[in-house]
Amino acid sequence: MPDYDTKTHDVLVIGAGGAGLRAAIAAAAEGVSVGLVCKSLLGKAHTVMAEGGVAASLANVDDRDNWRVHFSDTMRGGQYLNNWRMAELHAKEAPDRVRELEAWGALFDRTPDGRILQRNFGGHKYPRLAHVGDRTGLEMIRTLQDHGIHQGIDVHMEYTILTLLKDGDRIAGALAYDRERGRFRLFHSKAVVLATGGIGRAYKITSNSWEYTGDGQALAYEAGAALQDMEFVQFHPTGMVWPPSVRGILVTEGVRGEGGVLKNSQGRRFMFDDVPENYRAQTATDPEEGWRYTQGDKSAKRPPELLTRDHVARAIVREVREGRGSPHGGVFLDIAWIKEKIPNAEEHIKKKLPSMYHQFKTLADIDITKEPMEIGPTTHYVMGGIRVDGDSQMSNVPGLFAAGECAAGLHGANRLGGNSLSDLLVFGKRAGEYAARFARSNGDTRIDINQATAAEKRALAPFDRKDGEGPYQIQQALQNVMQENVGIVRREAEMEKALTEIDALDARAAKVSVTGNREYNPGWHTALDLKNLLTVARAIAITAIERKESRGGHFRDDYPNKDPEFGKVNLVIQRGPDGRMVLSRVPIPAMPAELAQVIKEMG
Numbered sequence: 001m002p003d004y005d006t007k008t009h010d011v012l013v014i015g016a017g018g019a020g021l022r023a024a025i026a027a028a029a030e031g032v033s034v035g036l037v038c039k040s041l042l043g044k045a046h047t048v049m050a051e052g053g054v055a056a057s058l059a060n061v062d063d064r065d066n067w068r069v070h071f072s073d074t075m076r077g078g079q080y081l082n083n084w085r086m087a088e089l090h091a092k093e094a095p096d097r098v099r100e101l102e103a104w105g106a107l108f109d110r111t112p113d114g115r116i117l118q119r120n121f122g123g124h125k126y127p128r129l130a131h132v133g134d135r136t137g138l139e140m141i142r143t144l145q146d147h148g149i150h151q152g153i154d155v156h157m158e159y160t161i162l163t164l165l166k167d168g169d170r171i172a173g174a175l176a177y178d179r180e181r182g183r184f185r186l187f188h189s190k191a192v193v194l195a196t197g198g199i200g201r202a203y204k205i206t207s208n209s210w211e212y213t214g215d216g217q218a219l220a221y222e223a224g225a226a227l228q229d230m231e232f233v234q235f236h237p238t239g240m241v242w243p244p245s246v247r248g249i250l251v252t253e254g255v256r257g258e259g260g261v262l263k264n265s266q267g268r269r270f271m272f273d274d275v276p277e278n279y280r281a282q283t284a285t286d287p288e289e290g291w292r293y294t295q296g297d298k299s300a301k302r303p304p305e306l307l308t309r310d311h312v313a314r315a316i317v318r319e320v321r322e323g324r325g326s327p328h329g330g331v332f333l334d335i336a337w338i339k340e341k342i343p344n345a346e347e348h349i350k351k352k353l354p355s356m357y358h359q360f361k362t363l364a365d366i367d368i369t370k371e372p373m374e375i376g377p378t379t380h381y382v383m384g385g386i387r388v389d390g391d392s393q394m395s396n397v398p399g400l401f402a403a404g405e406c407a408a409g410l411h412g413a414n415r416l417g418g419n420s421l422s423d424l425l426v427f428g429k430r431a432g433e434y435a436a437r438f439a440r441s442n443g444d445t446r447i448d449i450n451q452a453t454a455a456e457k458r459a460l461a462p463f464d465r466k467d468g469e470g471p472y473q474i475q476q477a478l479q480n481v482m483q484e485n486v487g488i489v490r491r492e493a494e495m496e497k498a499l500t501e502i503d504a505l506d507a508r509a510a511k512v513s514v515t516g517n518r519e520y521n522p523g524w525h526t527a528l529d530l531k532n533l534l535t536v537a538r539a540i541a542i543t544a545i546e547r548k549e550s551r552g553g554h555f556r557d558d559y560p561n562k563d564p565e566f567g568k569v570n571l572v573i574q575r576g577p578d579g580r581m582v583l584s585r586v587p588i589p590a591m592p593a594e595l596a597q598v599i600k601e602m603g
């Protein structure tokens with residue numbers, strides 16, 4: 001029996017993005033011991049990349065805003081598949097979580113009278129995103145880390161969790177390997193919070209960094225937790241398309257919030273051509289009204305560029321497919337045009353969108369204050385994930401909690417921009433608190449060392465296979481399969497083909513081999529990530545085939561309309577006794593009358 005390097009904590013938090021850090025702070029505040037594990041260095045989590053802002057109805061810029069409007073916007077954006085309890089808690093608690101960040105030292109852009117400034121974003125009725133230029137995630141991570149560092153949290157950097165360990169039905173800890181030396185570490189805990197972020201690396205074109213291989217979703221699934229609504233993947237409308245080396249890198253929605261417009265190769269603002277019925281009453285009737293909206297005119301309605309992301313992404317795909325795209329397969333996003341409207345436009349753009357200015361200047365040699373950007377959709381976010389209880393964030397596995405992007409529920413079929421950073425704060429805190437309480441009120445767990453040794457053996461197997469295939473080809477093949485067959489516009493036959501190919505890739509992955517030794521070996525790490533990528537890819541394909549309608553982030557060419565029957569269910573996947581995925585349609589509970597009334601009133 002190996003003698004593992006073992007660390008014991010009451011609560012183990014896996015992931016050090018906004019959700020993990022907020023959960024760790026909350027658990028530590030409850031007086032339990034907390035361990036925080038992350039795959040990369042502290043400060044490198046995806047949250048640091050968030051640009052546009054954090055959504056909260058502070059009503060600093062428009063006093064008509066309140067939790068009821070935010071709740072209703074979130075539900076409409078999610079096309080009513082959201083966990084309404086989560087949407088309610090999120091809308092009610094987000095303002096306090098933002099003010100708390102401010103009290104912990106976060107800097108925000110300010111209104112002339114010194115309050116936190118808020119900007120417009122797609123699907124939000126009023127300016128709602130608290131922000132610091134276009135570097136809000138950096139400020140959030142910095143603040144949470146600075147605050148967390150004083151709470152007695154033990155941080156384990158560059159440890160990747162390979163498997164969750166169980167004591168009977170209950171979670172008991174996890175086994176990790178250390179990326180630098182390739183050694184194993186065992187974590188023994190009473191509760192685990194998963195906060196591992198997204199799945200973007202399952203696709204070829206993505207705004208996500210190398211870390212986002214769906215680990216939390218796959219770990220939870222393997223441990224018996226249910227995954228929900230995995231078909232809902234968000235393709236952000238604006239990623240860079242040129243040069244090829246930067247394809248997919250995000251161009252923040254803040255550009256459109258500040259007045260940026262989308263045009264096709266004929267110079268037409270095509271977004272005015274197709275405004276969905278349920279947003280018509282809230283959308284500007286002409287460009288002039290749209291411009292006034294972005295400049296804070298309360299009597300104006302938002303421009304169609306600020307419709308929800310699913311809709312804008314599909315409109316761009318349509319322009320490209322019908323031959324009206326830009327030279328490199330996207331369309332044009334123009335913020336430079338605002339010089340027709342305001343003096344000092346160049347300085348204004350640089351001040352409001354400093355990262356975008358820098359990004360295009362250094363990566364594409366484009367000066368966005370003078371010329372339009374070329375953009376196209378990029379895989380950005382997953383609305384689906386680990387199914388959790390709305391109040392506590394506990395999954396169906398006792399002691400296993402999830403928060404942030406790896407959890408499902410809040411966003412339904414489509415997430416509104418800015419609602420992720422607030423999600424991390426609201427539900428990170430809740431997950432940490434409830435995990436701490438769970439740890440306190442349930443006894444210690446027993447580690448079954450055989451589970452750890454079996455996971456270790458599986459992890460080291462690629463070194464023993466001498467003539468297998470390398471992991472990169474398989475990873476790339478999977479990304480192509482998902483991009484081409486389970487992307488923005490989906491069809492049954494293509495998705496069935498994807499499932500067959502995923503089976504074949506699974507078989508290839510089982511025989512993968514790596515060379516070199518265990519010390520910092522990216523090939524080995526990629527081989528280990530493959531299993532997670534394949535699990536989430538399969539879950540996405542299965543649920544996407546099952547949902548025979550178009551809703552939110554899921555668009556079916558063969559079923560282009562919404563089906564009211566699918567509007568009543570979440571699609572849930574669990575591991576069956578034979579190890580295969582078992583899919584079920586789970587009815588969404590009826591909304592309490594007072595919440596239904598809010599939606600009715602907000603129109």
Ligand SMILES: Cc1cc2nc3c(=O)[nH]c(=O)nc-3n(C[C@H](O)[C@H](O)[C@H](O)COP(=O)(O)OP(=O)(O)OC[C@H]3O[C@@H](n4cnc5c(N)ncnc54)[C@H](O)[C@@H]3O)c2cc1C
Nearest residue numbers: 015016017019039046047052053161197404405418420421
């Ligand atoms: C470019 C970009 C801009 C964005 N802008 C905005 C915005 O303006 N507003 C907004 O609301 N949202 C935005 N988003 C989305 C938002 O940033 C993410 O959804 C959110 O930050 C996810 O946070 P998280 O805490 O769930 O996970 P992350 O911040 O993704 O952190 C995940 C953590 O889990 C760790 N981890 C993963 N797997 C393992 C493992 N196996 N073992 C150990 N650790 C592991 C990672 O190392 C990391 O520490 C943006 C996203 C991108 C990519």
